[in-house]
Amino acid sequence: MSNNQKLSADEIIVAVMREVQAVGKTETNQSQGFKFRGIDAVINAVGPALRKYGGYIVPEIISTEHTVAQTARGGTINVVRLQVAYSINGVISGSVAAEAFDAGDKATAKAMSVAYRTFLLQLLCLPTNEPDPDSESYEATPVARDWDKEIANTKDIEEAKKLWSTATREGASKDVLNAIQARGEELKQNK
8 A cells, every 4th residue: 555545445445354354362351260462462453454444433322321239249340231322434334332341430431442343343254263252151149229218219019019919020029028018008098
């Protein structure tokens, strides 16, 4: 490519795909012991080729959701879910969903890193040369419900019945079920 020749966004993507063939899982998650390829590994592989061919990628957050979840040890953790769209040289675009968890103030930054890494891996078809990720499964802990708040906000016996059904279906503790029953009795008496 000459210094004055500008490539189209399509040509840039194809040129980068030819130059960057794979990004291996070289990093290890210390707490769970699995191998992964982090954002730095992907950027270190893709960044030089993007610069060489005049490519730039711009993110745009389409949607965001912030919640708090309970950890297995009883603490809380911030959860961020994003939908991020990316454009290449202002032309080609694609979007990805991402989520991240953090006990401090880094959940959004982590989710943006996950989104960007995912976008680049999928756009550029970057293999790891390792087993398919669907060969493993993970067990997630459900987000903790604030049963006390839901019980206190129950305004009539029909709501109490619905809450009882939900709590039973979700396997709530006997204390929660007893509290719902007590709230139902209280609502009957106040009727």
